[in-house]
Amino acid sequence: MSAPETTDDGFPTLRCLAPDGTPVGDVEVGLDEEGLRALLRWMILARRLDRECMALQRQGELTVYPPFEGQEAAQVGSAAALGPRDMVFPSFRELAAAIVRGVDAVEYLQYHRGTWHGGPYDPLATGFAPICVPVATQLVHAVGWALGAKLDGSDACALAYFGDGAASEGDFHEAANLAAVFRAPVILFCQNNGWAISVPSRAQFAAPIAARAPGYGMPGVRVDGNDVLAVYRATRQAVERARAGDGPSLIEALTYRIGPHTTADDPTRYRDEAEVERWRALDPIVRYRRFLEAVGVADAGFAAACEAEAEAWVGTVRAELVALGAPPASEVFDHVFAEPPATLRRQREEALGGA
Amino acid sequence: MSARTLEAGAAGHGAEPRGKRTEAGEATYLIAIAEALWEEMERDERVFLLGEDIGVYGGAFKVTEGFLERFGPERVMDTPIAEETITGIAIGAAMEGFRPVAEFQYADFMSSGFDMITTALGRYHYRSGVPLPVVLRGPSGGGVRASSFHSFNPEPWFAHSPGLKVICPAFPTDAKGLLKSAIRDDNPVIFLEHKWIYRRIKEVVPEDPDFLVPIGRARVVREGSDVSIVSYGMLVHWALEAAEQLEGRGISAEIVDLRTIQPLDTETVLRSVEKTSRVLVLYESHRFLGVGAEVAAQIAEEAFEHLDAPVMRLAPPNVPIPFSPTLEDAYLPQVPDIVAAVERLAAW
Numbered sequence: 001m002s003a004p005e006t007t008d009d010g011f012p013t014l015r016c017l018a019p020d021g022t023p024v025g026d027v028e029v030g031l032d033e034e035g036l037r038a039l040l041r042w043m044i045l046a047r048r049l050d051r052e053c054m055a056l057q058r059q060g061e062l063t064v065y066p067p068f069e070g071q072e073a074a075q076v077g078s079a080a081a082l083g084p085r086d087m088v089f090p091s092f093r094e095l096a097a098a099i100v101r102g103v104d105a106v107e108y109l110q111y112h113r114g115t116w117h118g119g120p121y122d123p124l125a126t127g128f129a130p131i132c133v134p135v136a137t138q139l140v141h142a143v144g145w146a147l148g149a150k151l152d153g154s155d156a157c158a159l160a161y162f163g164d165g166a167a168s169e170g171d172f173h174e175a176a177n178l179a180a181v182f183r184a185p186v187i188l189f190c191q192n193n194g195w196a197i198s199v200p201s202r203a204q205f206a207a208p209i210a211a212r213a214p215g216y217g218m219p220g221v222r223v224d225g226n227d228v229l230a231v232y233r234a235t236r237q238a239v240e241r242a243r244a245g246d247g248p249s250l251i252e253a254l255t256y257r258i259g260p261h262t263t264a265d266d267p268t269r270y271r272d273e274a275e276v277e278r279w280r281a282l283d284p285i286v287r288y289r290r291f292l293e294a295v296g297v298a299d300a301g302f303a304a305a306c307e308a309e310a311e312a313w314v315g316t317v318r319a320e321l322v323a324l325g326a327p328p329a330s331e332v333f334d335h336v337f338a339e340p341p342a343t344l345r346r347q348r349e350e351a352l353g354g355a
Numbered sequence: 356m357s358a359r360t361l362e363a364g365a366a367g368h369g370a371e372p373r374g375k376r377t378e379a380g381e382a383t384y385l386i387a388i389a390e391a392l393w394e395e396m397e398r399d400e401r402v403f404l405l406g407e408d409i410g411v412y413g414g415a416f417k418v419t420e421g422f423l424e425r426f427g428p429e430r431v432m433d434t435p436i437a438e439e440t441i442t443g444i445a446i447g448a449a450m451e452g453f454r455p456v457a458e459f460q461y462a463d464f465m466s467s468g469f470d471m472i473t474t475a476l477g478r479y480h481y482r483s484g485v486p487l488p489v490v491l492r493g494p495s496g497g498g499v500r501a502s503s504f505h506s507f508n509p510e511p512w513f514a515h516s517p518g519l520k521v522i523c524p525a526f527p528t529d530a531k532g533l534l535k536s537a538i539r540d541d542n543p544v545i546f547l548e549h550k551w552i553y554r555r556i557k558e559v560v561p562e563d564p565d566f567l568v569p570i571g572r573a574r575v576v577r578e579g580s581d582v583s584i585v586s587y588g589m590l591v592h593w594a595l596e597a598a599e600q601l602e603g604r605g606i607s608a609e610i611v612d613l614r615t616i617q618p619l620d621t622e623t624v625l626r627s628v629e630k631t632s633r634v635l636v637l638y639e640s641h642r643f644l645g646v647g648a649e650v651a652a653q654i655a656e657e658a659f660e661h662l663d664a665p666v667m668r669l670a671p672p673n674v675p676i677p678f679s680p681t682l683e684d685a686y687l688p689q690v691p692d693i694v695a696a697v698e699r700l701a702a703w
Binding site: 087089117118120122123124129130132134137139140141142143144145146147148149151152158170171174175177178181335336337338339341342343344346 | 403429434435437439440442443444445446447448449450451452453455470471474475478479480481482483484485486517518520541542570571617618619620621
C-alpha cells in the first residue's frame with residue numbers, strides 16, 4: 001500500500017490537521033491570519049491552474065503536462081516557508097511551488113507548450129531554478145548552490161524538490177551525503193506521491209525515505225503531505241536550521257498524485273480507482289479550508305473569492321499562452337553558449353545563410 | 356624513444372613533488388597548470404577548487420600541492436568519491452556566483468559524471484540563460500602504461516555534446532594560458548590535460564598574471580611545405596619527432612596543434628592544407644568518430660580543390676586501451692607510423 005493511512009511502520013508522521021480539518025497537533029505554526037489565508041489562496045489558485053493546464057494539453061495547446069493535483073499542500077506549504085533570497089531547485093511537477101515563488105505562469109508553461117527550452121523566466125531573479133527533467137540531478141545542484149551561499153556568508157538556503165522515484169537514483173545518495181558532510185544549508189524535500197509512473201512506493205523502497213536521513217547525518221522528518229500546516233511547520237524548521245548554520249534536512253511529504261504521471265500516461269493501467277478515491281477523500285484543500293473556517297480565520301466568502309480570482313487568472317494565462325507564437329527557426333542556434341563560438345556561428349551560417 | 360619508456364609513478368598517485376621552474380624560467384606542463392590555477396585564485400576570490408584528494412594530498416598528480424595551505428579548505432575542497440556530485444555542485448555553486456574548477460583525478464572518471472556533464476552542465480544556459488563558468492579538468496590520454504581505466508581520451512564525447520568547450524593543450528605555455536582563459540570564460544569548459552606531457556615537456560612560460568591564450572585558436576607549431584600534420588595533445592610531440600626524421604629524408608612537414616577541440620579552429624587547418632595540399636590527421640581518441648574524423652570531414656568539404664592526396668587519418672583502433680606495454684604501443688600511432696604515413700602522402 002502506498003496510502004498515508006498505512007504509516008503504521010513505527011516511523012512518526014508529523015500532522016497538524018486530521019483529514020476532516022480537526023486539529024490533531026499544534027496548529028500554531030508562526031503565521032498570522034493573513035499568512036494562513038494565503039496558503040489557502042495559493043492552493044486554490046494552483047489547483048485551478050493545474051486543471052486548466054490539463055485542459056490546455058487535451059486541446060492541443062500544451063505538448064505535455066505533468067499534473068500535480070493532490071500535491072498542492074506539499075508544494076504550497078513548503079514554498080511558502082522560504083524567503084525571497086532562498087533558491088528552489090524543482091523537478092518538473094512543481095508549478096504550484098513556482099507560482100508561490102512569483103514565477104510567471106505563462107513563462108513557466110512555455111516549456112510545456114514547447115516554445116522554449118526551460119521557461120524563459122529568470123531563475124536567479126525568481127529564486128526558482130529551471131524545470132529539471134533529468135531525475136534527481138537537481139538535488140546536487142541545490143547542494144552546490146547552498147555551499148556557495150554558505151561560502152558567501154549568506155543565510156539563504158536552497159530547497160530541492162524530488163519525487164519518490166528520484167530517491168532511488170544515485171544522485172540522491174551523493175547529494176544527501178555531501179550536503180551533510182559540508183553542512184550545506186539545503187532542504188531535500190521529497191514529495192512521495194506513491195507512484196514512480198507505474199511503480200508503487202512499496203516496490204521502490206522498503207523503509208521510509210525520511211528514515212534514511214540519520215544515516216547521512218541529518219534530521220529526517222516524515223510529514224502528512226496533504227496537511228499544509230504540517231508541511232509548512234516541517235519546512236520552516238528545516239529553513240531555520242539551515243539559516244543557523246546547522247546544515248541540511250530531509251523531509252518526506254506523504255501525498256498522492258491524483259492524476260496521471262503526465263498527460264502521456266494512463267494510470268488506469270496500473271492502479272485501482274479505489275485507491276485514487278481514498279486519496280480524494282484526503283483532499284488537502286478541503287481539509288485546510290474546513291480548518292480555517294472552523295477557527296474563523298476565513299469564511300466561505302474568502303474561498304469563493306479565491307476561486308473567482310483563480311477563474312479570472314487562468315483565463316488570462318490561457319489567453320497569453322495561446323497567443324504565443326512559435327519561435328523563429330533561427331533560434332535553434334541561440335543560447336547554447338553565453339557567447340556563440342566559431343563552430344556554432346559557422347553551422348548557423350551554413351543553415352541560415354547569415355540570417 | 357627514451358621518453359616513452361616505462362616510468363615509475365607516471366600514472367600518478369606518486370609522492371613526487373610537483374617541482375619548480377628552472378632558473379632559466381622553464382616550467383613543466385604540470386607547473387604551468389598549477390600556476391594558472393594559483394594566479395586565477397589570487398586574482399578572483401570567486402574561483403575555488405574541488406575534487407578528490409586535492410587538499411592535503413595535493414592531487415594525484417600534485418597539481419594542487421601547496422594550495423590548501425595558501426587558500427584554505429573552503430577554496431580547496433576535498434570531496435568524497437562522487438563525480439556526478441562534483442559536477443553537480445560546481446553547477447550549483449556557479450549559479451550562486453562562483454567560478455568552480457573541479458579536478459577529476461583521471462579524465463576517465465568523467466564517465467561517472469557523464470549525465471551531469473552532458474545533460475545538465477552543457478544544456479543549462481540553453482534552457483535558462485544562466486551562464487555557468489565551470490571548468491572540469493583532469494589528466495587524459497595514454498602512453499604511460501596506466502591501463503584502460505587511466506588512459507582514456509574523452510574529448511570526442513564532450514566535443515560532441517552541445518554547450519561545452521573542450522581544450523587539449525600540448526605545451527606548458529598553452530596549458531597555462533588556456534586554463535586561465537577557461538577559468539575566465541562564462542561557459543563550461545572541459546580542460547583535458549595529458550598525463551604523458553605533465554613532467555616530460557618544459558619550456559619558458561610567461562609569468563605575467565594576465566597572460567592568456569585564446570580558446571578556439573589552433574597554432575602552427577612547426578612550419579613546413581610538403582605535408583600538414585593536424586594533431587593535438589601528446590601526439591603533437593610525437594609528430595614533432597617524426598618531422599625531424601622526415602626532414603632528414605627530404606620531406607618538410609608542417610604541424611598544426613589544434614589546442615582547442617571545441618570550438619575547432621577550422622581556418623588555421625585549412626590555411627595549412629592550402630599551403631601543403633597533403634594532410635595527415637593524427638589523433639589519440641579512437642579512430643571511428645574520433646576528433647580527427649570531424650577534422651578530416653571538414654577538410655574534405657572545404658579544401659577539396661587544394662588536395663593532391665586523400666585526407667589520411669592515423670589514430671588508435673576502436674578497442675579499449677591495453678595495459679600491456681606491447682599492446683599499448685600497437686594501439687597508439689608510433690613515430691615510425693607517423694613517418695610512414697607522411698611518406699605515403701608525400702609520394703602520392
